Amino acid sequence: MSRSGRPYKVTGLIAVAVVVGLASVAVFRRQPLASAPVAVLSSTNVYVPADVARPDWVAGRRSAQLASAASISAPHNFQFADGVDASGITARLVNSMDLGKYYRATHYDHGTAVAVADVDGDGALDLFFVNQAAPNALYRNLGGGRFEDITARAGVAVGDRACVGASFADIDNDGDADLFVTAVREGNLLFLNDGHGTFTNVTADAGVGGTGGHSSGSVFFDYDGDGLLDLFVTNVGKYTQEERYPDGLWRSFGDAFAGHLHAERSEVSILYHNVGGARFANVTTPSGLVHSAWSGDATAFDYDADGRPDLYVPSMQGHDELWQNRGAGRFEKIGRKIFPATPWGAMGVKVLDWNGDGRLDLFVTDMHTDMATNLLPEEEKKKHDPATMFPPRFLATDGNHVLGNALFTNRGGGKFDELSDAANVETGWPWGPSAGDLNADGWPDLVIGAGMNYPFRYAGNNVLLNDGGKRFADAEFILGVEPRRDVTQPWFELDCDGSDVMQDICQGEIRPHMTNDLRSPSERGQVAARHGHVTVWAARASRSAVIADFDNDGDLDVVTNNYGGVPQVLMSDLASRGPVHFLTVQLVGQRSNRDAIGAVVTVQAGGRAQVQVNDGKSGYLAQSVMPLYFGLGSATQADSIKVTWPTGREQVVRESLQSGNRVVIRE
Numbered sequence: 001m002s003r004s005g006r007p008y009k010v011t012g013l014i015a016v017a018v019v020v021g022l023a024s025v026a027v028f029r030r031q032p033l034a035s036a037p038v039a040v041l042s043s044t045n046v047y048v049p050a051d052v053a054r055p056d057w058v059a060g061r062r063s064a065q066l067a068s069a070a071s072i073s074a075p076h077n078f079q080f081a082d083g084v085d086a087s088g089i090t091a092r093l094v095n096s097m098d099l100g101k102y103y104r105a106t107h108y109d110h111g112t113a114v115a116v117a118d119v120d121g122d123g124a125l126d127l128f129f130v131n132q133a134a135p136n137a138l139y140r141n142l143g144g145g146r147f148e149d150i151t152a153r154a155g156v157a158v159g160d161r162a163c164v165g166a167s168f169a170d171i172d173n174d175g176d177a178d179l180f181v182t183a184v185r186e187g188n189l190l191f192l193n194d195g196h197g198t199f200t201n202v203t204a205d206a207g208v209g210g211t212g213g214h215s216s217g218s219v220f221f222d223y224d225g226d227g228l229l230d231l232f233v234t235n236v237g238k239y240t241q242e243e244r245y246p247d248g249l250w251r252s253f254g255d256a257f258a259g260h261l262h263a264e265r266s267e268v269s270i271l272y273h274n275v276g277g278a279r280f281a282n283v284t285t286p287s288g289l290v291h292s293a294w295s296g297d298a299t300a301f302d303y304d305a306d307g308r309p310d311l312y313v314p315s316m317q318g319h320d321e322l323w324q325n326r327g328a329g330r331f332e333k334i335g336r337k338i339f340p341a342t343p344w345g346a347m348g349v350k351v352l353d354w355n356g357d358g359r360l361d362l363f364v365t366d367m368h369t370d371m372a373t374n375l376l377p378e379e380e381k382k383k384h385d386p387a388t389m390f391p392p393r394f395l396a397t398d399g400n401h402v403l404g405n406a407l408f409t410n411r412g413g414g415k416f417d418e419l420s421d422a423a424n425v426e427t428g429w430p431w432g433p434s435a436g437d438l439n440a441d442g443w444p445d446l447v448i449g450a451g452m453n454y455p456f457r458y459a460g461n462n463v464l465l466n467d468g469g470k471r472f473a474d475a476e477f478i479l480g481v482e483p484r485r486d487v488t489q490p491w492f493e494l495d496c497d498g499s500d501v502m503q504d505i506c507q508g509e510i511r512p513h514m515t516n517d518l519r520s521p522s523e524r525g526q527v528a529a530r531h532g533h534v535t536v537w538a539a540r541a542s543r544s545a546v547i548a549d550f551d552n553d554g555d556l557d558v559v560t561n562n563y564g565g566v567p568q569v570l571m572s573d574l575a576s577r578g579p580v581h582f583l584t585v586q587l588v589g590q591r592s593n594r595d596a597i598g599a600v601v602t603v604q605a606g607g608r609a610q611v612q613v614n615d616g617k618s619g620y621l622a623q624s625v626m627p628l629y630f631g632l633g634s635a636t637q638a639d640s641i642k643v644t645w646p647t648g649r650e651q652v653v654r655e656s657l658q659s660g661n662r663v664v665i666r667e
């Protein structure tokens with residue numbers, strides 16, 4: 001059944017794992033392609049699935065959203081435009097062959113971090129993109145939406161492993177942003193910044209190379225309050241075999257998404273304690289934070305406001321976990337007590353005060369639940385039907401889950417209400433959430449990188465405008481983020497008269513690994529074959545997004561990292577349409593860590609308070625070093641800024657709070 005309860009056909013990323021991993025539930029056998037009669041198409045050289053090239057839902061979605069604009073009280077009279085062509089950014093994420101020519105469902109397609117920091121101290125925010133079967137890329141911000149590639153001279157290209165996540169943080173408190181990059185099997189990397197944007201690989205001396213696992217997200221936070229940033233690294237689980245493809249990457253298991261059913265594929269995430277001198281010690285076991293739940297990302301989250309940062313760790317195949325910081329370097333697992341039901345297929349997570357009550361809430365995106373059925377465009381705003389969810393044996397849990405995104409709204413005293421439906425934050429195929437005040441009205445909005453690539457249909461990113469803390473309004477079409485300029489892209493190439501003659505596409509439009517029709521070729525009737533060189537196209541899709549003012553005009557822009565494609569550089573024209581009232585707040589720790597990670601900032605303006613946590617969490621799989629942005633709405637200045645530092649000390653600033661100022665607050 002589909003989300004709405006209608007009959008569905010087996011499809012999707014995880015349906016493969018259900019079929020392959022649960023032989024007792026279903027048996028999947030491919031019929032030999034040679035058994036089907038074959039017709040010849042002599043001139044076919046491009047293959048574009050019809051639901052990718054012509055997404056017939058887009059026009060209707062756009063019309064409906066534009067019609068709803070009048071009912072949105074949040075300011076929305078501005079637009080984004082993709083300026084990637086003029087930006088100088090040419091980086092393209094080269095995807096694993098596991099997600100292309102030799103398609104199999106795998107966790108490789110999760111890794112697309114984009115991280116931000118002013119790496120050279122010139123006052124402009126620079127961009128770092130991870131890559132998979134090609135080098136990473138670092139772009140220096142030249143201003144005005146223009147960037148230059150400084151990867152080679154910066155020394156952060158890597159290029160010999162599939163990179164996944166990236167975090168900028170000042171690990172040695174010397175005033176510049178260092179860089180940590182996670183990778184699949186070949187080891188993670190730590191680069192020290194010399195303050196001018198040149199980095200040195202210090203991984204070996206620092207002791208943070210990892211254990212050769214399938215690493216993913218990384219989170220810097222000071223869990224023991226000693227003024228040094230510690231590090232938590234999630235390891236997903238073993239999803240690759242011992243064989244490599246021609247691109248150098250490891251071949252995935254055919255049942256990679258049934259990996260949670262195989263105890264021998266489990267991997268433990270790692271907690272590192274910063275001991276000073278740019279060195280770390282693995283304290284996973286003595287800390288009690290022994291986490292092995294197929295997790296891709298995490299975030300520091302002081303859920304009980306006791307001043308000690310806890311850790312929320314989503315699970316992409318099971319229950320999320322909350323690790324409570326008990327002090328003295330010890331953590332305790334309490335997730336089921338605080339969050340009895342969490343998403344089953346959680347991917348990204350973001351802490352924010354969405355309703356303006358001064359308490360920090362938690363937004364979690366659920367990607368893998370959407371893969372249980374053939375997700376139709378009209379069903380993206382609905383929770384999944386429990387009757388059509390994966391079978392209990394595949395869930396491998398008690399089945400008590402939020403079947404979609406979750407918005408855990410803080411009621412105080414360690415109590416949370418799940419309000420995702422009431423707040424209208426359910427979306428389809430979501431990956432990474434980012435939060436920022438896009439319209440500068442004083443309320444945090446959400447940008448969600450979304451969609452799938454080959455061989456799925458097109459699905460766009462989501463922009464949710466915060467309507468005064470009451471709910472969020474769908475606005476990606478209103479603001480020009482969707483539809484994209486191009487919804488398709490070349491994905492891989494085949495030689496249908498050579499080594500690839502037996503590929504499904506060469507034999508006809510048969511995709512039994514991911515098709516909506518599991519009949520054998522002979523049951524379908526005559527199948528048309530292709531000859532010669534064939535270029536296979538796929539839908540474009542984002543994973544990660546970061547929100548920041550990249551052209552220093554006072555409004556927030558959005559940059560995405562797209563799997564198998566080039567980024568989007570979505571520049572806002574809000575500032576060109578009239579005055580934008582805002583402040584940026586840069587914190588400088590003294591007793592606290594230099595980045596002041598863990599500080600809570602409260603801005604009083606226009607008769608209300610806004611609260612943000614300075615956790616550095618800028619988007620899916622990424623942590624960044626950049627000032628906090630506070631929209632002031634109609635107010636031309638703030639009344640006060642209160643900082644609660646990681647040490648617990650409070651500091652209040654009441655001077656130089658006019659709109660447009662960058663307020664630097666030193667502890």
